[in-house]
Amino acid sequence: MSASLPQGFPQPTEVNVIEVKQYPQYRGVTYTHTGDSRMATRVAFDPLYQHISTNQIAMTxxxxxxxxxxxxxxxxxxxxxxxxxxxxxxxxxxxxxxxLPMTVVSIGVQGAYTWESYEQNLQKLQHWLAQHPEYEVVSSPRRLLYNSPMTPEDLKRSEVQIAVRLNSN
Incomplete structure (x- = not known):
């Protein structure tokens, strides 16, 4: 990783490991992309980068x-x-x-940030959740991308996550 994690964030999940993790409350700047999700991070980069540059906010x-x-x-x-x-x-x-603070089930990923990789790892998490009925899904999935576009594709690290909570049943 070339930049630091936000305050209180856990370390990235190891590659091909599924784990339950806790995240603290955090703040960020968000760009909402409507349309093909495969293009979202590319389209969002310029307005988000402009925001942190204008406000002299360090990249995390x-x-x-x-x-x-x-x-x-x-x-x-x-x-x-x-x-x-x-x-x-x-x-x-x-x-x-x-x-707000959240609990997630997470899988560590290494390799290019492709949509196919996201979908494959999301399926692994969904399979894990089917085997762990003590957890229920509380929000849509997310992906955490840890490396810059200049990082070689095969070295890039990411996580696919689903926010969960313990079932109250």
């Missing part, structure tokens, strides 16, 4: 992509280093959003 890792309506709407976020960071200027293309 990971970039977060939340698939709000699978295949139709994606929220891509650059995360701030601390949850109390407040930008001076906010362009109309982006919004600052706070995310």
């Amino acid at each position: 890792t990971p970039v977060e992509a939340r698939y709000v309506v699978e295949g139709e709407q994606t929220e891509v976020s650059f995360l701030y280093s601390t949850p109390d960071m407040t930008p001076q200027k906010i362009d109309s293309q982006v919004m600052v959003r706070d995310t």
Whole structure:
């Protein structure tokens, strides 16, 4: 990783390992992309980068992509280093959003950030969840992308995650 994690974030999940992790509350700047989710991170990069540059905010890792309506709407976020960071200027293309603490089931991934890789690893998580009925899904899946576009494809690290909670039954 070339940049630091936001305050309180756990380390990335090891490659091909599925684990349950806790995330603290965090704040980030979000661009909402409507259309082909495969293009979301590419389309979102410029307005998000412009926001952090204008506000002199250091880049952190990971970039977060939340698939709000699978295949139709994606929220891509650059995360701030601390949850109390407040930008001076906010362009109309982006919004600052706070995310509450969450529990996720996560799988570590190595390789290119392709849609096929995302779908394959999402299926692995869904299979794991089917075998662990003590957890219920509470939101749409997300992907955390840890490396810059300049990182060789085979070395890139990411995670696919689904927010969960313990079943109350």
